[in-house]
Amino acid sequence: MTQLKFNLDMDELTEQILNSNLNAATKGLAVAIFNAYMEAERDAHVQAKTRERSEERQDMRNGYYERDYTLPVGRLRLRVPRTRSGAFSTGLFEKYQRMDQSLVLSLVESVVSGVSTRKVTKIVEALCGESVSKSFISDIMKRLDPEIEAFRTRPLNLKQYRYLYVDAMYIKVRENHRVVSKAVYIAQGINEGNFREVLGFMVSEEESEQAWTAFFQDLRHRGLTLPKLIISDAHAGLKAAIRKEFVGSAWQRCTFHFTTNITHAMPRKDSTEQRRLLKRIFNAETPQHAKSCKAEFEAFVADDPKYEKALDILDAGFEDAIQFMMEPQAHHVSLKTSNSLERINREIRRREKVIGIFPNIDSALRLIGSILLDCHEVMTATNRKFLKD
Numbered sequence: 077m078t079q080l081k082f083n084l085d086m087d088e089l090t091e092q093i094l095n096s097n098l099n100a101a102t103k104g105l106a107v108a109i110f111n112a113y114m115e116a117e118r119d120a121h122v123q124a125k126t127r128e129r130s131e132e133r134q135d136m137r138n139g140y141y142e143r144d145y146t147l148p149v150g151r152l153r154l155r156v157p158r159t160r161s162g163a164f165s166t167g168l169f170e171k172y173q174r175m176d177q178s179l180v181l182s183l184v185e186s187v188v189s190g191v192s193t194r195k196v197t198k199i200v201e202a203l204c205g206e207s208v209s210k211s212f213i214s215d216i217m218k219r220l221d222p223e224i225e226a227f228r229t230r231p232l233n234l235k236q237y238r239y240l241y242v243d244a245m246y247i248k249v250r251e252n253h254r255v256v257s258k259a260v261y262i263a264q265g266i267n268e269g270n271f272r273e274v275l276g277f278m279v280s281e282e283e284s285e286q287a288w289t290a291f292f293q294d295l296r297h298r299g300l301t302l303p304k305l306i307i308s309d310a311h312a313g314l315k316a317a318i319r320k321e322f323v324g325s326a327w328q329r330c331t332f333h334f335t336t337n338i339t340h341a342m343p344r345k346d347s348t349e350q351r352r353l354l355k356r357i358f359n360a361e362t363p364q365h366a367k368s369c370k371a372e373f374e375a376f377v378a379d380d381p382k383y384e385k386a387l388d389i390l391d392a393g394f395e396d397a398i399q400f401m402m403e404p405q406a407h408h409v410s411l412k413t414s415n416s417l418e419r420i421n422r423e424i425r426r427r428e429k430v431i432g433i434f435p436n437i438d439s440a441l442r443l444i445g446s447i448l449l450d451c452h453e454v455m456t457a458t459n460r461k462f463l464k465d
Contacts, residue, residue, distance in 0.1 A: 111155050114166045118157040121164045136160040188281045221238060224445035240303040241417040244283050251432045260378035260444060264417045270463040274452040279440050288317035296321060307414050309333045312462025329396040331358040332413040341386040348453050350377055358412060361405055366398045405465040409450060420451055
């Protein structure tokens with residue numbers, strides 16, 4: 077048998093080595109253990125000692141070849157046993173490949189978390205003594221594609237979604253040797269249990285009715301039923317697509333964006349009281365109370381021509397901005413704005429800033445999909461409901 081005599085359970089010891097760090101085991105010990113493990117594997121395959129004549133012998137030993145094996149503890153140089161027939165093959169690399177996978181996953185997590193490619197190469201060099209190219213990082217990130225595609229195309233007919241939040245943000249992508257702007261469309265739903273879910277996303281051309289319609293049609297084809305209320309900003313193409321694809325659903329204009337539009341039309345100086353009165357309108361609990369607050373605001377600024385434009389904006393969007401008041405009062409604070417989806421957008425933006433310009437659409441889908449999948453898993457794993465009962 078092998079010259080290295082170990083009175084230990086090799087499976088258990090190898091597992092301990094693989095799950096350890098440099099403080100618990102050195103690279104040298106890992107090499108010794110792995111080499112001994114493979115030697116024992118070959119002995120079991122040959123079924124005879126060195127130069128032993130035996131009817132049970134299955135093969136002849138035929139030296140070794142060297143192979144590098146990378147683990148989180150570093151790069152190991154191993155002596156892999158061979159046999160004359162070539163029939164012997166160690167199971168160590170396949171059996172413990174998950175440790176290579178853990179390194180790969182750590183790189184993927186680094187990229188998704190917003191670590192630049194340059195920094196990732198330094199991480200790899202620190203861990204393994206090896207540098208990697210951008211194409212290597214790209215190839216690693218492609219391992220996420222099946223999971224992201226399954227998440228992006230999953231059926232939506234297994235649950236009912238009462239409320240739907242939609243929004244778009246812009247990114248820069250290289251396309252045909254030019255840097256162009258692309259829109260990222262995102263939908264968030266509130267299910268019957270009052271938990272949030274990311275329902276879908278799409279990277280396409282700049283915001284338009286056609287693009288929003290295509291996005292909504294994908295959601296509907298996947299089984300999304302008519303929500304009671306759709307919350308978004310007032311982009312003209314978005315509104316038109318909502319009217320077309322969600323006939324029977326009410327539309328809630330985000331009150332944050334709406335009040336911002338109104339205040340931008342108001343004087344900046346000496347308008348503290350006017351702004352307080354405007355804010356009261358959308359803090360009202362009922363439509364009747366909101367109308368009363370609106371009348372109070374209008375009366376307060378009626379004699380000042382500087383507020384004419386602000387009053388016109390308020391009149392035009394008032395009804396759409398108080399649709400949330402038809403829902404349970406406990407839900408008002410969450411339904412009157414699209415802030416919960418805006419927070420997801422900011423998380424994407426934080427990590428996207430590291431990249432700056434995506435090299436292609438696929439890379440944008442991959443990174444954004446990874447972030448949204450992570451957000452979705454956090455939303456669905458918690459026991460904390462988004463809306464109060």
